[in-house]
Amino acid sequence: MNWQYPKLIGPFFVVSQGNSGQSKHSFTPFVCAQVAMAQNSFGSGAHPSFPCGHVPLTILGHFSHAIPQTPIFTVPPFKDIHTPEYKMAFWRERPQAVVSTRHNLYRGSPYRNLRRGLSGGLTVMRRYKDIPLWKNVSPKQWTDWKWQVRNRITDVETLAQVINLTNEEENEIRNSMKYLRMAITPYYATLMDPDDPTDPVRRQAVPTSNEIHVTKDEMEDSVGETVDSPHEGLTHRYPDRVLLLITDQCSMYCRHCCRRRIVGQTDHQRSWEEIKEGIDYVRNTPEIRDVLLSGGDALLVSDEFLEKVIREIRKIKHVQIVRIGTRTPVVLPYRITPGLVKMLRKYHPIWLNTHFNHPNEITPASKRAVEMLVDAGIPVGNQTVLLKGVNDCPTIMKKLCQDLTWIRCRPYYLYQCDIAKGLEHFRTSIAKGIELIEAMRGHTSGFAVPQFIIDAPTGGGKIPVGPQYLISMSDKRVILRNYEGGIFQFPEVEGDRTSVCPPSCKMCKDYPLLESKEGVAAVLAGKRMCLIPEGTLREKRRKSYRKDSGHVPKCDDF
Numbered sequence: 001m002n003w004q005y006p007k008l009i010g011p012f013f014v015v016s017q018g019n020s021g022q023s024k025h026s027f028t029p030f031v032c033a034q035v036a037m038a039q040n041s042f043g044s045g046a047h048p049s050f051p052c053g054h055v056p057l058t059i060l061g062h063f064s065h066a067i068p069q070t071p072i073f074t075v076p077p078f079k080d081i082h083t084p085e086y087k088m089a090f091w092r093e094r095p096q097a098v099v100s101t102r103h104n105l106y107r108g109s110p111y112r113n114l115r116r117g118l119s120g121g122l123t124v125m126r127r128y129k130d131i132p133l134w135k136n137v138s139p140k141q142w143t144d145w146k147w148q149v150r151n152r153i154t155d156v157e158t159l160a161q162v163i164n165l166t167n168e169e170e171n172e173i174r175n176s177m178k179y180l181r182m183a184i185t186p187y188y189a190t191l192m193d194p195d196d197p198t199d200p201v202r203r204q205a206v207p208t209s210n211e212i213h214v215t216k217d218e219m220e221d222s223v224g225e226t227v228d229s230p231h232e233g234l235t236h237r238y239p240d241r242v243l244l245l246i247t248d249q250c251s252m253y254c255r256h257c258c259r260r261r262i263v264g265q266t267d268h269q270r271s272w273e274e275i276k277e278g279i280d281y282v283r284n285t286p287e288i289r290d291v292l293l294s295g296g297d298a299l300l301v302s303d304e305f306l307e308k309v310i311r312e313i314r315k316i317k318h319v320q321i322v323r324i325g326t327r328t329p330v331v332l333p334y335r336i337t338p339g340l341v342k343m344l345r346k347y348h349p350i351w352l353n354t355h356f357n358h359p360n361e362i363t364p365a366s367k368r369a370v371e372m373l374v375d376a377g378i379p380v381g382n383q384t385v386l387l388k389g390v391n392d393c394p395t396i397m398k399k400l401c402q403d404l405t406w407i408r409c410r411p412y413y414l415y416q417c418d419i420a421k422g423l424e425h426f427r428t429s430i431a432k433g434i435e436l437i438e439a440m441r442g443h444t445s446g447f448a449v450p451q452f453i454i455d456a457p458t459g460g461g462k463i464p465v466g467p468q469y470l471i472s473m474s475d476k477r478v479i480l481r482n483y484e485g486g487i488f489q490f491p492e493v494e495g496d497r498t499s500v501c502p503p504s505c506k507m508c509k510d511y512p513l514l515e516s517k518e519g520v521a522a523v524l525a526g527k528r529m530c531l532i533p534e535g536t537l538r539e540k541r542r543k544s545y546r547k548d549s550g551h552v553p554k555c556d557d558f
């Protein structure tokens with residue numbers, strides 16, 4: 001039996017979800033067309049995701065027109081799918097593209113139209129062996145994260161072998177690399193449209209001259225991490241958690257990175273001594289219950305080094321959770337190996353946040369990476385950055401968030417792009433973020449809607465903003481509007497509204513650290529009289545009235 005593609009035109013069916021290594025496939029006829037398979041994601045039957053050689057392939061209705069020169073895997077008539085010959089032929093031929101079609105997929109330029117035709121499911125990737133630079137790379141090498149890191153694209157000459165660049169683009173890249181180095185994993189490079197400089201994946205990876213342009217408002221340390229840093233590489237901003245940077249290396253240097261002042265400086269992990277200083281700070285600060293390991297990319301260090309860091313943190317009794325910040329599920333999904341996952345699950349609770357920005361980044365390989373983590377009990381959240389020309393569109397954002405929930409990654413934050421140097425071309429108005437949330441809240445599952453966040457410059461921290469749903473209120477009722485624009489009342493309780501602690505409750509006594517001692521919450525709780533800003537003219541006047549003592553009354557004095 002010889003499955004040549006593209007040949008078969010006719011009925012297509014579903015072969016689904018054999019990704020666990022079990023000998024179980026179900027074959028379901030389906031209405032609209034949706035297919036699967038990228039050789040450069042799944043490789044041969046030896047791929048760790050599919051040790052049995054089974055295939056997750058979702059199918060299809062009926063293609064009614066020929067598919068010229070398209071790397072599509074063709075599926076035999078339904079009755080033949082169950083045969084052993086079919087299964088063997090499937091692997092022998094190694095289907096090459098993940099295809100999903102409800103529309104006319106294959107008209108015009110194969111790659112671009114393939115992308116545009118996607119209506120759901122997984123993303124089309126270029127077949128890496130079709131790129132001369134990697135034609136001799138074996139699937140085993142390709143899916144080895146260390147090979148991917150060693151073979152990152154770091155210069156224009158190599159990049160030009162993967163995507164088409166004009167002379168002008170080449171010069172732009174060389175110039176902007178002086179400000180932030182370039183590194184693109186071969187895997188991520190196969191997601192870029194080779195012909196389209198506006199491709200959303202390509203825009204995140206390939207430098208442009210826009211990065212050289214710095215506006216008056218832009219800052220080196222746009223969110224003020226250094227002002228809250230008791231030690232190099234450690235930021236303690238919020239009451240109960242810290243950020244610990246363990247490397248400045250990333251597998252890819254994102255062109256929108258707000259930590260560009262430090263990432264890629266050495267392209268190496270930090271020394272154990274430096275990290276140990278940060279861990280000692282955590283040990284000596286009992287209110288810290290959450291340690292976020294980041295970088296750079298916290299998963300760019302070896303499993304052994306990461307385990308050494310986590311093990312040391314886990315010795316601290318007051319640390320409840322360890323969080324990992326990494327973009328590897330997106331740009332280097334092969335980093336999520338069975339060995340890594342096995343190591344991490346020894347140190348639960350571990351949480352992980354990643355950074356998908358566009359639905360085109362959701363591929364069989366990234367899906368598999370997220371699923372391995374979640375299956376190991378590691379909740380995976382996503383922090384998207386709102387980027388002009390990448391995801392500043394309600395349809396794209398909704399598709400991204402829905403696809404994330406489909407791969408079991410919780411959309412967590414949508415960040416307003418920071419005012420870091422050289423990022424003006426990526427920034428949208430804040431109104432755009434509010435518009436995106438408006439387009440999602442109520443229109444799709446609540447857990448598919450991230451929180452829109454502005455990370456306030458100079459260390460103000462994360463501030464949530466969003467559409468307003470509270471229209472008015474009286475002491476009798478609150479007036480609200482819903483996502484459709486309907487206006488509703490919610491009656492207030494008529495009796496006593498005061499919350500009273502149950503007499504037997506000892507929670508506050510047992511957990512004094514949980515009490516909010518600052519901020520508006522502390523004023524609300526009656527722990528503080530007021531919050532008065534410093535450095536105001538009024539404060540200066542007050543000082544002048546008390547020349548003798550110099551003591552200006554603060555909130556705590558009242």
Ligand code: SF4
Nearest residue numbers: 250253254257296327
């Ligand atoms: S992975 Fe994160 S830290 Fe690294 S370059 Fe991208 S955005 Fe910056």
